[in-house]
Amino acid sequence: MRAKRNLGQNFLVGSHYPERIVQAVAPVPEDTIIEIGPGHGALTELLTASGASVIAIELDHDLIPELTTRFGLAPNFRLVEADALEVDFCSLLPSATQARVVANLPYYISTPILQRLLTFRHCLRDLTLMLQREVVERIVATPGGKEYGYLSVLVQFYCTAESLFDVPPGAFRPAPKIWSSVMRLRVRPEPGAEVSDEGYFIELTKSLFAQRRKTILNNLRASQSRLGLSDSTQISAALSAAQLDPQRRAETLSIAEIARLANLLANSK
Numbered sequence: 215m216r217a218k219r220n221l222g223q224n225f226l227v228g229s230h231y232p233e234r235i236v237q238a239v240a241p242v243p244e245d246t247i248i249e250i251g252p253g254h255g256a257l258t259e260l261l262t263a264s265g266a267s268v269i270a271i272e273l274d275h276d277l278i279p280e281l282t283t284r285f286g287l288a289p290n291f292r293l294v295e296a297d298a299l300e301v302d303f304c305s306l307l308p309s310a311t312q313a314r315v316v317a318n319l320p321y322y323i324s325t326p327i328l329q330r331l332l333t334f335r336h337c338l339r340d341l342t343l344m345l346q347r348e349v350v351e352r353i354v355a356t357p358g359g360k361e362y363g364y365l366s367v368l369v370q371f372y373c374t375a376e377s378l379f380d381v382p383p384g385a386f387r388p389a390p391k392i393w394s395s396v397m398r399l400r401v402r403p404e405p406g407a408e409v410s411d412e413g414y415f416i417e418l419t420k421s422l423f424a425q426r427r428k429t430i431l432n433n434l435r436a437s438q439s440r441l442g443l444s445d446s447t448q449i450s451a452a453l454s455a456a457q458l459d460p461q462r463r464a465e466t467l468s469i470a471e472i473a474r475l476a477n478l479l480a481n482s483k
Contacts, residue, residue: 224386226256226318231385233260235396238378239316239342241266246307248338250298250317250327253277255284257316262288269306269313273297298327304337315341321390324349325365332372341373341399350377350395362465364423368416371406371469373399407473415476417441422464422472430467431460442483452478 243265252258252270285291355361381394409415421437
C-alpha cells in the first residue's frame with residue numbers, strides 16, 4: 215500500500231475497525247451513501263455488500279484502476295474521480311434523495327471538507343466520519359471547556375454530534391502518530407437556534423472566537439467593521455439587551471446565547 219504524503223493518506227487495514235465503522239452506519243439497501251476517499255476499498259467492500267447505493271469519491275488517480283477492477287461491475291457502485299473540496303455533493307444524487315456520508319478524512323484537510331459538507335446539508339441525512347481525535351473532541355465539546363470553539367458552534371448549530379469510538383494508529387498503514395476517532399453527525403431539520411441571518415450568525419461566531427483570551431466585548435470591538443457596526447455603543451447595547459456580561463469569554467457562550475446576540479446586532483446595523 216503506497217501512501218502519498220501530499221494527500222495525507224493513511225489506509226485502514228484489517229477487518230476489525232472497518233467492520234465497526236460500517237456497523238455504526240448500519241446501511242440498508244434503500245440508502246444512498248457517499249464515501250469520500252475509498253482508498254483501497256476497506257470500507258467500500260462492506261458498504262457495497264450491504265446493498266446500499268455507494269458513490270465513491272476518490273482524488274488519487276492511481277487508485278482508480280484498483281477500485282474499478284474491484285467494484286466497477288457492482289450495480290450499486292459508482293466511482294467519481296474528483297476533489298471533495300470542489301465537488302457538488304448534491305449534484306451526484308437523484309432528485310429529492312438524502313445521502314449518508316461515510317469517510318476516513320485526511321487529517322490535514324478534514325476541517326475544510328467538513329465545513330464544505332455542511333454547506334450541502336440539505337441533501338445529506340447523516341455523516342459518519344473518522345477524524346483526528348482532537349478534532350472530534352472540539353466538535354462535541356460543550357460551553358465552558360477549553361476544546362469548545364468556533365468549530366463546535368458551527369457543527370452543533372447544524373447537526374447533533376456524537377463521538378462513537380477511538381481508532382489507534384496501528385489500524386492504519388502507514389501508521390500516523392496520533393489517534394483517530396469515529397463520530398456521527400445527524401443533520402438537524404432546522405438549525406439549533408432561531409436566527410434571522412445564518413450568515414451573520416457564522417460571522418459573529420468567528421469574531422467572538424477570534425482571540426480566545428479576550429473578552430467578548432474586546433473581540434466584538436476588534437471586529438466592528440467586519441460585522442457592519444458603526445460604533446461600539448451598538449455592541450454595548452446589544453450585549454445589555456441579550457443579558458450577556460461583556461467580560462465573559464466566548465467559550466462560555468451557548469449557541470442560544472450567540473444566536474440571541476446575533477439577532478440583536480443584525481437588527482441594529
